[in-house]
Every structure is written in C-alpha cells, then in structure tokens.
Amino acid sequence: LLKDEAWEVRCSAAETLGCQATLPAEILKSLVSLLKFHTGNVQSSAAKALRRQPTLPVEILESLASLLKDRSVYVRFSVAEALRGQLTLPSEILNSQIVLLNDTAWDMRASAAETLRGHSSLPTEALESLVLLLRDEVSGVRRSAVYALGGQTSLPEWILETLVLLLKDEEWNTGYAAAYTLERQLALPEKIIEFLALLLQDKDWGPPSFAAYALGGQRSLPKRILESLVLLLKDGNTSTRPSAAYALGTQSALPEEILESIASLLKHEDKNVR
Known part of the structure; x- marks a missing residue:
C-alpha cells in the first residue's frame, strides 16, 4: 500500500505503520522513498513513521543523509523531521544538519535545530550556529534553537547571557524554552x-x-x-x-x-x- 497510486492510501498506510515501535528494514526503505513525493501529507506521514523508530539502521540513516542534499526544501524538511527521533547521529548527518541551520527557509532552520534537540554533546560549530538562531526573526526558530541547546548541561557563559535575554522575548513560549535550558545547567x-x-x-x-x-x-x-x-x-x-x-x-x-x-x-x- 505504500506504493499505491492514490496518495491518500499511501498516506494512511504510513500513518498506520507509524504506530509500530519497530519496523523491518524493507518497510523503512519504502518510507524513505515516500519522502521524495511532493505531496505534503504523504511526506509528513512517512517522516513521522520514521521519527517514531527508536534506532534507525545505518543503511537507512545513509539514505536519509543523501536526501539532505536534495534541491527541494520540502524533501530536506521531511528528512530533518524523520531524524528528530534519533539521539545518536553519524558525523556526516550531524554536519549536514549544522549546515541546514543556515538554510534560507525558516522552517528548515527550525527543523534542523529540532533534530539536534536531546543531543548531550554538540560540537562547537553547532553551538555557534544555534546561538546565531537565538536572534532569528522567526520566534519558532528561536524556540527550536533554545531547546536544542537544552541538551547541554554546561554551556559557556556567553551563551547563557543570550538565553537570559530571551526570558523577556515577546513570545512567552520562547521565554519558557530559555528558562528550561537554563534550569538544566549544572552550575x-x-x-x-x-x-x-x-x-x-x-x-x-x-x-x-x-x-x-x-x-x-x-x-x-x-x-x-x-x-x-x-x-x-x-x-x-x-x-x-x-x-x-x-x-x-x-x-x-x-x-x-x-x-x-x-x-x-x-x-x-x-x-x-x-
């Protein structure tokens, strides 16, 4: 059904499979292929199904990494959404996500930041890019960047100073995200x-x-x-x-x-x- 001619059927099939905690590699491959379709609902359902997998096989992660270079922002966004559930990413994919933090599309920047959320040890390059996003004109991007930093429990003082300023952000949920990240600091x-x-x-x-x-x-x-x-x-x-x-x-x-x-x-x- 993931290859059905009707996009509604493919979408429903992906949503149903997303309820399964562990899926076989062949099905995962089919879900990855759906990320290439330019029908938003199909891409979204496939991405959610992949995101709910606790650990994706290396082969699947490599396939997703190749799609991060796709010319379509919708494909790249769907891949980033699929990767959000993975707490451990190969260096190649991690580096690709860091590059996407500077994407021209705001939702792409936000999604790339969300992918890094939960990672306890981000490289300096990632931290620097996330800090730049703390000043992004889109509140959703600022909020995603703050939560991505929340995985770090010993942030440098210059980043903490920026987070304190965000406690007075015009969007209350961005302020809450900053408080969450500050509260997680060990000292x-x-x-x-x-x-x-x-x-x-x-x-x-x-x-x-x-x-x-x-x-x-x-x-x-x-x-x-x-x-x-x-x-x-x-x-x-x-x-x-x-x-x-x-x-x-x-x-x-x-x-x-x-x-x-x-x-x-x-x-x-x-x-x-x-």
Whole structure:
C-alpha cells in the first residue's frame, strides 16, 4: 500500500505503520522513498513513521543523509523531521544538519535545530550556529534553537547571557524554552544568577516566572535571592508563584528565617498563596 497510486492510501498506510515501535528494514526503505513525493501529507506521514523508530539502521540513516542534499526544501524538511527521533547521529548527518541551520527557509532552520534537540554533546560549530538562531526573526526558530541547546548541561557563559535575554522575548513560549535550558545547567555562573535575580523584580508576569524556574536548577541560592522568591509567593500571581515555589523546593537546605517566612504564609488569607 505504500506504493499505491492514490496518495491518500499511501498516506494512511504510513500513518498506520507509524504506530509500530519497530519496523523491518524493507518497510523503512519504502518510507524513505515516500519522502521524495511532493505531496505534503504523504511526506509528513512517512517522516513521522520514521521519527517514531527508536534506532534507525545505518543503511537507512545513509539514505536519509543523501536526501539532505536534495534541491527541494520540502524533501530536506521531511528528512530533518524523520531524524528528530534519533539521539545518536553519524558525523556526516550531524554536519549536514549544522549546515541546514543556515538554510534560507525558516522552517528548515527550525527543523534542523529540532533534530539536534536531546543531543548531550554538540560540537562547537553547532553551538555557534544555534546561538546565531537565538536572534532569528522567526520566534519558532528561536524556540527550536533554545531547546536544542537544552541538551547541554554546561554551556559557556556567553551563551547563557543570550538565553537570559530571551526570558523577556515577546513570545512567552520562547521565554519558557530559555528558562528550561537554563534550569538544566549544572552550575550557573554568579553573573548569570545575578541577572536572574534582577528579573525576579520585573513588572511583567513572564520574566519573574521564567527567572524563578531557571533558578530552580541551582541547589544553594544566596539568602537574598531566597527572600525575593518568598516575596513572589506572597505578592506574585498565578504564573510566578508556582515557579517561586519550585525554586524554593529544590534547595538542599533552607535557612531557618526563610522557613519561618514560608510558614507564616500558610495562614495567608489568599488560598492561592497558602
């Protein structure tokens, strides 16, 4: 059915096969061939089926790599989508994805960044290209680049500084993605922690919430920052309070004074604060 004349049949067959956790190599080859069709639904269904495979055989990965050089942006996009589920990629494919980060099509840049998401050790060239995308004019590209960086738990300070700026991005989901990546860092430099502490006092709802969540990845915050987080529990809103509570809850040990401040809020008239 993957070779049926009707594109609707090929599309449905690919969608059905996508529900299977492990597919034989011959079927995988047929799915790869569907990525060449210029019918969007067929390409999308085939890409999703391939993406759901936990580990694609080397032969299939090589076939996909060859299609990354296709002249059609739709084919390249479909291949990038298919590769999103692979946490380990051969160097040739990884390098091809890094090149696609500079593609003229915004959805191609976003998809290439998504492919790198989850990789715990990206080469310097990839990190540099992703940082450039943090300033992309398309919010979806910025967000994908941030999540791609989220696989790294020890990013250099110059990248962290850019991520902090994105906490005030005009698109809230980009700000959340930046907070997610910052929270995953094993140890934030003091300068970054100070930047985040300042954002706790921002007048908008987004930056304080994102900054508090980002601080939750650090297990021993200074007392003055803890005090600011307690204030957010009391005077914040429904968006900032959960993030402040999360950051306080991740601390390895809270000072007695902070514990007393939190305890006093258990009697607060507002049930949301309690």
